[in-house]
Amino acid sequence: MFWKRTIPIAIVATVGFLTLFGWFVDEPHIKNFVEDDATQWYDILASFAIFLGALNLLKMQSQKILKKQTGWQYSIFAVGGFIFAIIAGFVIKGNDAIQWGAHVTGKGTLFKWMFEFMFTPLSATMFALLAFFVASASYRAFRIRNFEATLLLISGIIIMLGRVPIGIKISAWFVLYLTILGIGVVVNNAFKNKQITLGFVVGGLLLTTIAGFWMGWPVDQPALFYLPILQDWIYNIPNVAGARAIMMGIGLGIFATSMRYILGIEKSYIGE
Amino acid sequence: MKDKQFWIGAGIVIALLMVYYLIGHPFFLSNRTVMLFAILLFSGTLIYYTRLAESGESFFLRDIPGLKAVEEAVGRSTEMGKQVLYVPGIMDMDQVETVAGVIVLGHVAKMTARYETPLNVPVSRAIVMKAGREACRESYLMEGRPDLFQDDMVHYLTDDQFAYAAGVNGIMVREEPAACLYMGKFYAESLILAETGNSIGAIQIAGTASQSQIPFFVTACDYTLIGEEFFAASAYLSQKPELLGGIKGQDMLKAMIVGVILIGSALRVFHDFGWISWDFVNFLTVQ
């Protein structure tokens, strides 16, 4: 029990206190540990751990092949890919001018070749799949179900259009017309009276048209309805307010959770 | 003044700090004093409420729908005879979110042990694999079902973000889990996971403090624990008084912060108008 539980809890508390209060201490050894060694140690630890992970991956995939589970043929590619990467990493350098160690970031090595022609296209394409997913997600999710969803939709669309060059071409008057129609829907829902709705919409459109002729239809006036300016406002004011609230919540949550670990109130991450 | 021990302790800490200050505070970075006080005040509040809860005081805590849904999701998987997929984020244990994710995993493992539902936890970091296994093993043991636990429930895929996403994607489309839980720190892969989960019709619950990913989870998942709610999850799920007390303490801190913002606004405006010379902004700028 002592080795399995008490020591780990003691390690958390000691290291935690040291790294937390080390921020206030102007003593070279402690400062060095907090600012440099602490994270380096973790990195070293993680680098050892990754061998463990790789072993687990190999075990799972080889089991699949040996037991001929469904899709075992594909596991051959996983094992093969891993072995190829390890060979490029530890056995064949491919460029004698570069030292071992520098070969993982240097030019002309097998490792670099693997990075450029296998790793890069795979990860960049996987990332690019998101362009499609984000389109289908917005298609499905941006529905005017309730007021909150509508806000999400409107702010999303304004940012999407206002941020790109085409937004500059969209006249503020067009947006104004749309806004009046949109408010018309709200008015209709609020009063449930066709006459009021009709009066509002026709009146609004008429007034806008008169104002438009009077002002000569400038693209970026009234500024409130010009997408590039409107998106800048949304992005700088309401967006920041919301983001800041979440940010502070997260900050507090992380602080409180960290303190719970350091003080040993929460210790289930090592099993209780 | 209910908790005598606490106040005595706090008094001792303050006294020690005073003594330290009076002897010339060696090795102390004095431009960070504000932060030191903030830490002491904040942790003091948290400890106070934790102790209060431990002594039997109970607090009201509102429901978080996403957390109620976790048990439902596990139940549904059981009915359908399918597995539960749990993704503890793509970062390592050096992120507080990941640790929180592993703790929630422990609670989920208790449920799957109770319902005898298969659990599948692909992870992207080996330390998380180790920690996840320990948490699951313990949960299955506590539920009296060590026979159902296997090490390979929690298995490693790869450290790489998108390779991991591709791998989990594959698991989803081929094994078709009925419930997908995403709890941890996420980056761009969040939408790949959530969209694929959606396409296989799984019930999806996400919890994350990765600010930029919350919107995707909100739109693509059935329930999302937003930011701080996620950190409250382990307290809600465990219902342990000391953890619930911490949540109450956090709430008090939020009230305090709102107060400081309001007072600070007044002070700042007074300063801007030249009525007072003390600069609030400068005071809170800690270098």
Add this chain to the structure above:
Amino acid sequence: MNGILNFISRIGQLDRRWIFLIIALVVLIPLFFPLGLPIRATESTRLVWETVENLEPESKVLLSLEYGPSTKPELHPMVFALVRRLLKNDHKIYMTCLWPDGQFMAEDLIEKVIELEFPDKSYGEDYVLLGFRPGGEAVIKGIVSNIRKLYTVDARNLSVDEIPMMEAVNQFKDFDFLFSASAGFPGTVEWVQYASDPTGVPMSTGTTSIQVNEVMPYVQGGQVKGILAGMPGAAEYEALIGVPGIGTSGMDAQSIAHVVIVLFIIFGNVAYFVERKKAKKY
């Protein structure tokens, strides 16, 4: 009428693969037939531009590259544009990488922009690639406390003591400006928390679009001086300095794709309403 309604509600249940196909086409076609839409700089881009323009001549600029191949399309254009401007204004550029693949990106930058367009600028005097050091936040802290301890040699194995422009550069405070081109962790947020906030050295940033929201509160509060937001941010910066580049050329495809997605959203909603109406009727 019924036919139209049926058609609309069928669009509502459109197989998402059709959406995928249309997106692919609208992104691909403008790449072959550009439209040349005008570009207008947003406030936060302008702030970056102003900050860079207001630097004293021969300022020491730390440029940190924290991205890899997967986010290259978003960050590479802005780094290209920024470096062009910095070198044109005779600033000195110190490049560091917090991500291992950042070094590949930096090499690419040197090859394609600096060596090609600024042949009179020499390595070690006007720009230097200090390279990648492992450790994430620890590297930032190392740069803040003592950069020479962290970087004894640069990426080309030259001793730092023999690099002329490294003279009088000992710690982060010796730099005049920091630009972090960041695609995630460690990146902008860590630079704010561990370098810029504690030392007061001004910084700007360029991030992937998705990260913008995370960084915005820092920008709004003045902790970060402006932000270049994704590929459009790069295009705006290119417009401000008057040198169109990769960012500008991608903007047409970007514009059309956005319009198409907005159209999808509108169709989706119309279909949703029609469906709801139908459901009410029966």
Add this chain to the structure above:
Amino acid sequence: MSGEILGAWIAVFLTLAIFSYLYKDNAFYKIAEHIFVGISAGYWTSMFFWTQIQPNLFGRLWPSKQYDADSFWYGIYDALSWINTSIFPAGGIDKGHEMHLIYLLPFALGIMMLLSVFDKLSWFARWGIAYTVGMAAGLRAYGYLNSNVIAQVRNSTLNFSDPDLPFFALIGNSYFNSILLLVGTISGLLYFYFSKEQKGVFGKVARVGIYFLMVSFGASFGFAVMGRISLLIGRFVDLITYNDAYYHHATIWVLILMVLALGYSAFKEKGSPKPS
């Protein structure tokens, strides 16, 4: 350079194979996915080893600066060097480090981590986990409290410092914007208040908070669309490059072959009764 042309073909194949997932889960995607998982695991294992363990750990334990062939400590090193000279080059490791024997501690934790594969010793990993959690907790608690809480409290306060501040302006600061920011931040923060039912006045404030959160999410979403499209543009530009005559039109050939293969398999599936 044939390596480059071969590489281009492989890159094109892998790119299109991943894209083929958009059509449906198919053999090409499965191959690419498994290769990706395997390659990346090997990639990061090598990367971590050569950027962490070798330079930062071994480089600190046996730096070339203090190399002394007669000492016992470097005797161990020489033995290791005899086993493998690429990891342990003769004469110590030159990564600019001094000797720090304190790094034997993380070394030991790392070894314990490795030993935890054995069932009996699985608890060995706990020490490493404990170290990681403790370090993360201490470092993050300070960083987040400073930048995410204290600094944001400061930024949320009203900013009326400009004497000619307009009452309302869309761009830049104004009385209206400053107040709106304050209201939004506070109401948003109160949404996260757990120990009070969201009813009555408090409920309304929390509702307003949600509205701000939603606008923020929408904006984020809009940005995401933007970023993702940019990445797709990047991919297409690469594919167009690889379609050059220099690469023997790799893109178009691989595309045609892949479409044919997928079409054939779809045709075959349609012909045969579904196995259900």
